[in-house]
Amino acid sequence: MxxxxxxxxxxxxxxxxxxxxxxxxxxxxxxxxxxxxxxxxxxxxxxxxxxxxxxxxxxxxxxxxxxxxxxxxxxxxxxxxxxxxxxxxxxxxxxxxxxxxxxxxxxxxxxxxxxxxxxxxxxxxxQRSGTATQHVQQLLRSGAVGRPLVAQCNTLWYRPDAYFDVPWRGTWASEGAGTLLQHGIHQVDLLNYLAGPWAAASGRLWRLARDTETEDTATGTIQFASGLIAQVTSTVLAPRQSSAIRIDTELATIELEHLYGHGHANWRITPAPDVPEAVAAGWQLPEAEVPSGHxxxxxxxxxxxxxxxxxxxxxxGASESFGLLTAMYQSAQDDGRLVRPDELTADNAATRSLRAEVTELRPEVTELRPDASQTTEIFG
Ligand SMILES: NC(=O)c1ccc[n+]([C@@H]2O[C@H](COP(=O)([O-])OP(=O)(O)OC[C@H]3O[C@@H](n4cnc5c(N)ncnc54)[C@H](O)[C@@H]3O)[C@@H](O)[C@H]2O)c1
The missing domain is CATH 3.40.50.720 (NAD(P)-binding Rossmann-like Domain)
Incomplete structure (x- = not known):
């Protein structure tokens, strides 16, 4: 040394x-x-x-x-x-x-x-690391693929009941919030890193199946300063797990699908039909590859x-993307209205606690489920 x-x-x-x-x-x-x-x-x-x-x-x-x-x-x-x-x-x-x-x-x-x-x-x-992320961010920010228009941002993970047996999981006091903060944070932060800054966000929290205080599913919409509109879903109830971002711009569809980390093979850039081949060829990912990761x-x-x-x-830039999540939780507390960054002042309750209304849709008597503790590869 x-x-x-x-x-x-x-x-x-x-x-x-x-x-x-x-x-x-x-x-x-x-x-x-x-x-x-x-x-x-x-x-x-x-x-x-x-x-x-x-x-x-x-x-x-x-x-x-x-x-x-x-x-x-x-x-x-x-x-x-x-x-x-x-x-x-x-x-x-x-x-x-x-x-x-x-x-x-x-x-x-x-x-x-x-x-x-x-x-x-x-x-x-x-998830912000890796050569593909840097390349795609540059394509979006330089305007090479035109104006970003519509996006999907999905964190469809599976966490069985046993995952919430750990005492610090599933409560507002120890985790701060549910799946949007714990799991959705990765894709929401990545989308904001690629296409931010965000300009307004709305959110809704749902408890569909898990016995937690916090949400097991969250949905929302993010409006970016560029005009891009994104639909967000984060859940712990998806048996075929997937983390995905899709951004449709004027000239291309940019897609990422992976689970807990991505390399070049997880990204796909599809040009619009009228984009010349020579132009689309310039969008290819660099040859040297570093996957995302710790x-x-x-x-x-x-x-x-x-x-x-x-x-x-x-x-x-932690407070920028944490602010975006905070806006989604505040929105959930305020019946799903759009919340803007300038509302997140220190005297705003949502900046001190993300605790918000969760719509309970679990049936009163839940059926016996298969032993989900067999599930492997749980992370995040
Ligand atoms: N970046 C990622 O992909 C990723 C993946 C997993 C976990 N995490 C994050 O890492 C953190 C830890 O998660 P984990 O899954 O490793 O949890 P874990 O329960 O496996 O480990 C937490 C450890 O912290 C210890 N601990 C708890 N309170 C402590 C305290 N006050 N002082 C000292 N030690 C204390 C526990 O004894 C335990 O060893 C969380 O913030 C989690 O969200 C991030």
């Missing part, structure tokens, strides 16, 4: 933390020096797998004794804001798992604390921190 080695600490050693450890260990200018988690046995087992970093019994002792350069927050969403503020106060940069917090006020507090401490605040929106986004952030350069835009 060189003298510029970034000492990294992971807080929370569950599922997401593995991807962070893998990326840190693969980065030439970073080392995993410390971890902490609520369950010390789990933290010790994690440490054994990932290069034997020191294990601490609290974030406070970790910050005081290990003095990390970078704190990576992999704990449940409601814990992120306070932990980030403590890390900034101790002089560390913060890389935070999605959702960055459970309210827009907290996301703004995290951004302000980073600025005040002169530290960086990165959020893991890993490693590319975390390496982009660690590269910037190691060299003192600005963070890549794939990891910044």
């Amino acid at each position: 060189t003298s510029t080695t970034l000492r990294c600490a992971i807080v929370g050693t569950g599922d997401a933390a593995r991807l962070h450890a893998e990326a840190i260990l693969a980065h030439p200018a970073a080392e995993l020096s410390a971890v902490t988690s609520l369950n010390l046995d789990v933290a010790r087992a994690f440490a054994k797998t990932w290069g034997e970093p020191a294990v601490y019994d609290s974030l406070e002792s970790l910050l005081a004794e290990a003095a990390p350069d970078v704190v990576l927050l992999c704990t449940p969403p409601a814990t992120h804001a306070d932990a980030a503020l403590a890390a900034f106060a101790a002089g560390a940069h913060v890389i935070c798992e999605k959702p960055p917090a459970t309210s827009l006020v907290d996301v703004r507090r995290m951004e302000a604390a980073a600025r005040a401490a002169g530290r960086e605040f990165a959020v893991v929106f890993q 490693t590319p986004i975390l390496h982009g952030v660690l590269d910037a921190l190691a060299t003192g350069s600005a963070l890549p835009d794939i990891a910044t």
Whole structure:
């Protein structure tokens, strides 16, 4: 290791933390020096797998004794804001798992604390990473494919009842909100990254089948500053799972279909019938391919921190896309009206809590379902 080695600490050693450890260990200018988690046995087992970093019994002792350069927050969403503020106060940069917090006020507090401490605040929106995303964003923003007109943004995932047995899932207090915030965030954020900024949004929350406080399904509409109109669905009730974005522009249909990450094969660009072949040929994805994922986004952030350069835009702007989700939750509380960004001031209740009205459509007596705990590949 060189003298510029970034000492990294992971807080929370569950599922997401593995991807962070893998990326840190693969980065030439970073080392995993410390971890902490609520369950010390789990933290010790994690440490054994990932290069034997020191294990601490609290974030406070970790910050005081290990003095990390970078704190990576992999704990449940409601814990992120306070932990980030403590890390900034101790002089560390913060890389935070999605959702960055459970309210827009907290996301703004995290951004302000980073600025005040002169530290960086990165959020893991890993779906923004990868060569195809950058290419498509450039096609849309340069006007090469004409004006964007209509979009679909679908997060059709399957989470059985057993998924909600984990105590922090399914409640407003610990998760902040339901599937739109936990799962839909990836595609909604990606669509805004590709085609934003957003100008207004509406939303509706539904509980169709799961025994949760929060929504198991959300629907909504986003109006972008460009005039693009997008229909959004996020659900945990879709047996054939799919994450998808489709944007129809004046000259092309741009489609992405994947589940938890995408490479070039997941994207398709179809020209309108009257577009000359030579023009459409210029839209092809670049030959060199980097798929989306935790490693590319975390390496982009660690590269910037190691060299003192600005963070890549794939990891910044958390309050912009969190604001979009906040507008959808506020709309659900206000009978589905369109909500605009300038309404999201600090005195607006939706900026402090996403809790909103969920329309209950579950039958009173639910039938016995097959044992869904057999389902594999659950993430997010
Ligand atoms: N980017 C993605 O695709 C992705 C995928 C999965 C999870 N996540 C996010 O990662 C975060 C963690 O999710 P997960 O699935 O790994 O959860 P998990 O339950 O598997 O792990 C959470 C860990 O945090 C620990 N923990 C809880 N509260 C703590 C506290 N106050 N201090 C220290 N440790 C604490 C728990 O003991 C556990 O080890 C969530 O924000 C989740 O949304 C993101």
